Amino acid sequence: MSDHVYKKVEVVGSSTTSIEDAIENALTECNKTLSNLDWFEVTETRGHIVDGKVGHYQVTLKVGYRL
Amino acid sequence: MSDHVYKKVEVVGSSTTSIEDAIENALTECNKTLSNLDWFEVTETRGHIVDGKVGHYQVTLKVGYRL
Amino acid sequence: MSDHVYKKVEVVGSSTTSIEDAIENALTECNKTLSNLDWFEVTETRGHIVDGKVGHYQVTLKVGYRL
Amino acid sequence: MSDHVYKKVEVVGSSTTSIEDAIENALTECNKTLSNLDWFEVTETRGHIVDGKVGHYQVTLKVGYRL
Amino acid sequence: MSDHVYKKVEVVGSSTTSIEDAIENALTECNKTLSNLDWFEVTETRGHIVDGKVGHYQVTLKVGYRL
Amino acid sequence: MSDHVYKKVEVVGSSTTSIEDAIENALTECNKTLSNLDWFEVTETRGHIVDGKVGHYQVTLKVGYRL
Amino acid sequence: MSDHVYKKVEVVGSSTTSIEDAIENALTECNKTLSNLDWFEVTETRGHIVDGKVGHYQVTLKVGYRL
Amino acid sequence: MSDHVYKKVEVVGSSTTSIEDAIENALTECNKTLSNLDWFEVTETRGHIVDGKVGHYQVTLKVGYRL
Amino acid sequence: MSDHVYKKVEVVGSSTTSIEDAIENALTECNKTLSNLDWFEVTETRGHIVDGKVGHYQVTLKVGYRL
Amino acid sequence: MSDHVYKKVEVVGSSTTSIEDAIENALTECNKTLSNLDWFEVTETRGHIVDGKVGHYQVTLKVGYRL
Amino acid sequence: MSDHVYKKVEVVGSSTTSIEDAIENALTECNKTLSNLDWFEVTETRGHIVDGKVGHYQVTLKVGYRL
Amino acid sequence: MSDHVYKKVEVVGSSTTSIEDAIENALTECNKTLSNLDWFEVTETRGHIVDGKVGHYQVTLKVGYRL
Known part of the structure; x- marks a missing residue:
């Protein structure tokens, strides 16, 4: 991460099964329109x-x- | 939620297995005495x-x- | 906990599978060098x-x- | 408030018109079941x-x- | 909100008259370029x-x- | 605290003498109507x-x- | 605000009618003794x-x- | 407190004996130059x-x- | 800022030399795609x-x- | 404190009598193994x-x- | 700092060059009217x-x- | 950082010249007794x-x- 610039977006994921699944659902949606997701x-x-x-x-x- | 009033109570649920299970245990207990649990x-x-x-x-x- | 003194250390656990597993991994590591882990x-x-x-x-x- | 004990409850009021009206709606509801509302x-x-x-x-x- | 993903953006609205009017001005601007505004x-x-x-x-x- | 559910209430105690006495006054009042006070x-x-x-x-x- | 120094004071305004009116009452009082009120x-x-x-x-x- | 304006100042009191004594020392000092101390x-x-x-x-x- | 609406984005700048340089690097990147950067x-x-x-x-x- | 480096540790002291006594108990324990306790x-x-x-x-x- | 009372004021310093310079500018201004600046x-x-x-x-x- | 455990310690560095120098002084001291400093x-x-x-x-x- 030495000389890069990063942007942070705020999203809400949901899931009927678990907290981890809600996180994955949010990341899947972000990954459709954003590249280089990092953390x-x-x-x-x-x-x-x-x-x-x-x-x-x-x-x-x-x-x-x-x- | 247009013209209703809501109350919030604070509870602690516990579980030997997972965070999600501790949440469910807390909700089960609330549901015994309170109606219309919403979020x-x-x-x-x-x-x-x-x-x-x-x-x-x-x-x-x-x-x-x-x- | 009546007349004891406790110390708190801050650790970061990681896991590829779940939040609970990351917590367990952090505790396992603490348990190698610290006694009487409590909460x-x-x-x-x-x-x-x-x-x-x-x-x-x-x-x-x-x-x-x-x- | 010299030697009294007070309790605090958390409520959510709503209104289509203003923040002040949402506050009043929440207080009106509390006042139905609680006495001595203070602040x-x-x-x-x-x-x-x-x-x-x-x-x-x-x-x-x-x-x-x-x- | 069962299986949707939501995004949150941060905006500042202003108004010479009231807090409520500043909120409405911010929402009006968001509504020009974003669909499905929810909360x-x-x-x-x-x-x-x-x-x-x-x-x-x-x-x-x-x-x-x-x- | 393995499989119990706990509730937390918020109270304000007062005292003319000390912080500790204000805490005790609040607990005394809670103890009149609630059982199993824990922390x-x-x-x-x-x-x-x-x-x-x-x-x-x-x-x-x-x-x-x-x- | 390029090369100025600013001071911030903390005040509490009150009003029987609205949040905005309480703010104006606080500012009116500050304006009696302080110059160059800015934000x-x-x-x-x-x-x-x-x-x-x-x-x-x-x-x-x-x-x-x-x- | 219906139509008054209040100001808040931040002070640090010290004491070799107790937290309560440090608070009293701070108030004593404030009371030398400020009137109508309230809370x-x-x-x-x-x-x-x-x-x-x-x-x-x-x-x-x-x-x-x-x- | 009387009747405008502003948007806030969150970015992370980095630099090997100083905090100020990391801030400037983040702003330079924002300035490539956004107009009217204000604060x-x-x-x-x-x-x-x-x-x-x-x-x-x-x-x-x-x-x-x-x- | 001009050119020194300090470390902070987090401890929990307990006492049956007062908040001040709990603080002293925690410091007494820290002082057994750490030198130069400062604040x-x-x-x-x-x-x-x-x-x-x-x-x-x-x-x-x-x-x-x-x- | 054994038996003294301290006051804290909140100021905003600005500078075109660095964070440290903004801090110094704020202190210089405070030092014109206040004695015994400490931290x-x-x-x-x-x-x-x-x-x-x-x-x-x-x-x-x-x-x-x-x- | 896939399957490692990390520990965080809290230190205070000081410097007469800059914030960055105070950070470096703190890290230099940590590096004397701790390995694998990461962030x-x-x-x-x-x-x-x-x-x-x-x-x-x-x-x-x-x-x-x-x-």
């Missing part, structure tokens, strides 16, 4: 409740990629 | 260590429900 | 991206142990 | 967007009342 | 002072929209 | 000033108890 | 409750002015 | 160590007073 | 270590520009 | 509850010492 | 952009001085 | 004032190294 940082973990159980997880990430 | 926000993830391994996860949630 | 607190969850997917999770923990 | 602290201001405009404001408050 | 979160409220009075409010929002 | 976390320390001296301390606590 | 930043929004309604808003501001 | 908020608690013991406590306060 | 806010300062010395600084900025 | 910063104050009263205080400190 | 804490680093480069740095400091 | 994160920038000028900068870093 992510989780900034918020929350979710929707359906019938007293987790309906889906919603994980907010900052995703860094090289310009 | 949750994870505010802290920690745990107890037994013999150098995770003994159980302790996940603190704010749980929102409609009044 | 952990997750302070940061991030990761490296490879080919648009999670390459590995990096979870920062504070680990408390009795002196 | 509030705004902890979050957000809202839902409909057709590119504010659909309704959602204001999270901590409300303190004397036990 | 906003206020992250900062400040303003410029002219002749000892509020010249204009400057409200920073994170705006979430569905990808 | 507390101080989240704010403030107070009222009378004649240039501390009139009383006001200490905000989160109090955790087993459900 | 403000809201750091806290709270209020007093009377009969289950907002008695008055209390808005804390940092106010910047040129030395 | 304080503790923002930091630290201290100097001498020979492995607390040399003195240093407590940072925001002190609010009516203008 | 920046440093949100994180970190770096990579090579042979026990700073290999390069990595400075995260939010950059505001007029829409 | 401390309180980062968390919490405690265990026994029979509706404070069982013991647990105070987390960062302790700085000269290398 | 400073950087709370914010930002700046104005001119033609895609740093126009000037703006560094916010809390400056402590003995009363 | 640092600045967590606090402050300093001592002598005769109304910066006497020395004090920069707090978290330094990460591979175990």
